[in-house]
Amino acid sequence: MITKGNKTRQFIIENSINLFSEKGYTAVTMKDICEKCQMSRGGVYRYFSSTKEIFSEMLDADLELNRLVVEERIQEKVPAERIIDAYFRQEIESIYSNNNGLYFAIHEFAFAEPDQRESLNQRVNDSVNILETIFAYGQETHEFKMFDREAVAIHIIYFMDSLKTSSSILTMSKDMLTKQINLLKELII
Amino acid sequence: MITKGNKTRQFIIENSINLFSEKGYTAVTMKDICEKCQMSRGGVYRYFSSTKEIFSEMLDADLELNRLVVEERIQEKVPAERIIDAYFRQEIESIYSNNNGLYFAIHEFAFAEPDQRESLNQRVNDSVNILETIFAYGQETHEFKMFDREAVAIHIIYFMDSLKTSSSILTMSKDMLTKQINLLKELII
Amino acid sequence: MITKGNKTRQFIIENSINLFSEKGYTAVTMKDICEKCQMSRGGVYRYFSSTKEIFSEMLDADLELNRLVVEERIQEKVPAERIIDAYFRQEIESIYSNNNGLYFAIHEFAFAEPDQRESLNQRVNDSVNILETIFAYGQETHEFKMFDREAVAIHIIYFMDSLKTSSSILTMSKDMLTKQINLLKELII
Amino acid sequence: MITKGNKTRQFIIENSINLFSEKGYTAVTMKDICEKCQMSRGGVYRYFSSTKEIFSEMLDADLELNRLVVEERIQEKVPAERIIDAYFRQEIESIYSNNNGLYFAIHEFAFAEPDQRESLNQRVNDSVNILETIFAYGQETHEFKMFDREAVAIHIIYFMDSLKTSSSILTMSKDMLTKQINLLKELII
DNA sequence: AATGAATGAGCCTTCATTCAT
DNA sequence: TATGAATGAAGGCTCATTCAT
Numbered sequence: 013m014i015t016k017g018n019k020t021r022q023f024i025i026e027n028s029i030n031l032f033s034e035k036g037y038t039a040v041t042m043k044d045i046c047e048k049c050q051m052s053r054g055g056v057y058r059y060f061s062s063t064k065e066i067f068s069e070m071l072d073a074d075l076e077l078n079r080l081v082v083e084e085r086i087q088e089k090v091p092a093e094r095i096i097d098a099y100f101r102q103e104i105e106s107i108y109s110n111n112n113g114l115y116f117a118i119h120e121f122a123f124a125e126p127d128q129r130e131s132l133n134q135r136v137n138d139s140v141n142i143l144e145t146i147f148a149y150g151q152e153t154h155e156f157k158m159f160d161r162e163a164v165a166i167h168i169i170y171f172m173d174s175l176k177t178s179s180s181i182l183t184m185s186k187d188m189l190t191k192q193i194n195l196l197k198e199l200i201i
Numbered sequence: 202m203i204t205k206g207n208k209t210r211q212f213i214i215e216n217s218i219n220l221f222s223e224k225g226y227t228a229v230t231m232k233d234i235c236e237k238c239q240m241s242r243g244g245v246y247r248y249f250s251s252t253k254e255i256f257s258e259m260l261d262a263d264l265e266l267n268r269l270v271v272e273e274r275i276q277e278k279v280p281a282e283r284i285i286d287a288y289f290r291q292e293i294e295s296i297y298s299n300n301n302g303l304y305f306a307i308h309e310f311a312f313a314e315p316d317q318r319e320s321l322n323q324r325v326n327d328s329v330n331i332l333e334t335i336f337a338y339g340q341e342t343h344e345f346k347m348f349d350r351e352a353v354a355i356h357i358i359y360f361m362d363s364l365k366t367s368s369s370i371l372t373m374s375k376d377m378l379t380k381q382i383n384l385l386k387e388l389i390i
Numbered sequence: 391m392i393t394k395g396n397k398t399r400q401f402i403i404e405n406s407i408n409l410f411s412e413k414g415y416t417a418v419t420m421k422d423i424c425e426k427c428q429m430s431r432g433g434v435y436r437y438f439s440s441t442k443e444i445f446s447e448m449l450d451a452d453l454e455l456n457r458l459v460v461e462e463r464i465q466e467k468v469p470a471e472r473i474i475d476a477y478f479r480q481e482i483e484s485i486y487s488n489n490n491g492l493y494f495a496i497h498e499f500a501f502a503e504p505d506q507r508e509s510l511n512q513r514v515n516d517s518v519n520i521l522e523t524i525f526a527y528g529q530e531t532h533e534f535k536m537f538d539r540e541a542v543a544i545h546i547i548y549f550m551d552s553l554k555t556s557s558s559i560l561t562m563s564k565d566m567l568t569k570q571i572n573l574l575k576e577l578i579i
Numbered sequence: 580m581i582t583k584g585n586k587t588r589q590f591i592i593e594n595s596i597n598l599f600s601e602k603g604y605t606a607v608t609m610k611d612i613c614e615k616c617q618m619s620r621g622g623v624y625r626y627f628s629s630t631k632e633i634f635s636e637m638l639d640a641d642l643e644l645n646r647l648v649v650e651e652r653i654q655e656k657v658p659a660e661r662i663i664d665a666y667f668r669q670e671i672e673s674i675y676s677n678n679n680g681l682y683f684a685i686h687e688f689a690f691a692e693p694d695q696r697e698s699l700n701q702r703v704n705d706s707v708n709i710l711e712t713i714f715a716y717g718q719e720t721h722e723f724k725m726f727d728r729e730a731v732a733i734h735i736i737y738f739m740d741s742l743k744t745s746s747s748i749l750t751m752s753k754d755m756l757t758k759q760i761n762l763l764k765e766l767i768i
Numbered sequence: 769a770a771t772g773a774a775t776g777a778g779c780c781t782t783c784a785t786t787c788a789t
Numbered sequence: 790t791a792t793g794a795a796t797g798a799a800g801g802c803t804c805a806t807t808c809a810t
Contacts, residue, residue: 036309036312038227038228039227041799041800041801042800042801042802043800043801044800051774051775052774052775052776053775053776053777053801053802053803054773054774054775054776054803054804055774055775057802057803058772058774062801116312119305119367120225120309122370122371123302123305123370124225124228129370129371132370132371133371136371160380163380163381163384164384166377166380166381167360167381167384170360170363170364170367171356171359171360171363173363173367174360174362174363174366175359177363177366178308178362180312181308181318181321182318182321182322182325183322188352188355191349191352191355192352192355192356195349195352195356195388199384206790230782230783231783231784231785232782232783232784240791240792241791241792241793242785242786242792242793242794243786243790243791243792243793244790244791244792244793246784246785246786247790250785251784395769414605414687414690414691416605417605417691419803420804420805420806421803421804429770429771430770430771431771431772431773431805431806431807432769432771432772432807432808433769433770433771433772435805435806435807436769436770439806440805494686494690497686497744497745497748498603498687500748500749501603501748502603502606507748507749510748510749511750514749538758538762541755541758541759541762542762544755545738545759545762548738548741548745548759549737549738549741551741551745552738552740552741552744555741556686556740558690559686559689559690559696559699560689560696560699561700566733569727569730569733570734570737573727573730573766577762587794608778608779608780609779609781610778610779610780618795618796619795620780620781620782620796620797620798621781621782621783621794621795621796621797622796624780624782625794625795629780
């Protein structure tokens, strides 16, 4: 059921995304969020008692999406190469998005909040699993080479994470990115 | 020339490394550093006026080292594979070191201090260059395959960076790391 | 006439007693009361506009009771010693009751709300009067010694108040209390 | 050794006494204390991190005094009645002092800080012991009657505590106080 | 009548920074 | 040079109180 309160929670989270993306996790204060949302201190505190809570809920919100998309495409017998291409395209888009600072913020969050690391760990595992699913499908259709699916999946996840995290710090040329994606595809196809 | 003042600067920097490694860059306060060094506020401020200055100087200190080692080994005609193995071994050791939190701190520093990013960028380029130097040598001696040296170097640098950064947050098994290193070596040899 | 509104007032007051007893007067917030009563802010505010009002009304409620009981017993010609024993027994029971914190809360209330002190003063005087009534009756029946009724009444009231107030702070042995009561009775009988 | 820091601690404590006496324990904020001392927030926090700490240290300061005075007088063979009279006189003076609110504050402190109760308990026991010492001396010299020293001491301590605590709330006439003291003296002499 | 969302005042606490000694 | 006392800004948090629904 959509209540007024739920809407306000959503409102706060959405407005916080930009903040976290611009300033990282630890630098964002409740005051920042109040100002961004144009709400009073008490107003925001009614819903969230810390930036940790807001950040955590924000993370939960965007899970599961990719998995569903991938599974659907496999059902539809979309060629594995197209699926993996779409995956890479989406990752590259993240790098050029306005909110690419969010990836750094996630690292900060994990570093600053040890008790949240397990859930972060789960995020990584989930991502690895999605890639493995694509790989298994591609190997089944003989579009992909035979290789250690888990190792390659982990490799790609960590590497893409590095790109996404660094993209808010260093400038990355389109050319460089293209070459890197090709390198990764060589591992697969 | 080594002056008393230089010694004190060194003293402060060395004592700060653990702090940055444990708490990251932004979480460390001048107060923390004063306490760690057992010096008064005024004492530390005489040498450094901010954590930014301390961190920046700390980074400068550990540059150049790798480059010299690598060039020396090439001079000595050490086989390229041994050089690259040594490189990977050293990186793996970093991951298991007590100060692995420092890699995360460097990211934080780059994120928090935009005016310092160029020097960070330079660090990355330097690392890439060192790898490229090794690759050129290995290709010359026909120990290595022919490949796009720059692309692979960049790839490895970003990937290793990801491992090092994440290692203070997630646990990584020896087995997983071995597999990843082998994956990278397949690109080269 | 008992209206719905009166019932709700009663409901709020009764639920507040425990709170005041546990936390004292000043530490109890309207928020606490709302939660204890499981009512909304607006709901409680409709009936009382402050904790002061609630506490004050709570105090008024338990007046008069003792006076009536005592007078009734005198009417019934119950021996004075039995009346005074009952009085002491009741006081001792207060000390071991769960709500003994209330005595401290009353002091706090008087301290924090100077404009309510007169009513507190009245409470003390009422208590003194009740004792004086018992004393007069006991002296009349020659059960009690002749003594300055007012002075002894004041003495007992203050002393018992001290015990009741302190009982929520310090532990008091049964044995100690018995001795004290005997000491008081020596003044009388 | 008297350092600057010790002086400031003293300065803060002395200025706080009036505050606690006027407002009680819980109502005094660190802000109040800063203003009263005309110091900045940080300045006061350098020495004390809470009102609890200040209050606690204030209490510690005024211990032991009475014990020493009493023992000295007994050494000097001052008549017991004069010692006990001096004791009562001093208590009465407390009641008329400007800082009589402090007695209430002590109760509040004990109520609000359960972990400090043991030390409060010790205060009460100390006071009882002092009275017992006087009683033993007076009985030895046959100035006093024989009575249960502990019971009477406890009785007087609690009763005087009640008077001191209530004196900041209710008005007490000189006449009433004189009568009460006489009542107590009858127990002894 | 009753709800609970929202406001804003007020206190708490920590530090970067300055400065007299 | 070095100390550590002091300042004040900044952000955290909690409530009393109001008000639209």
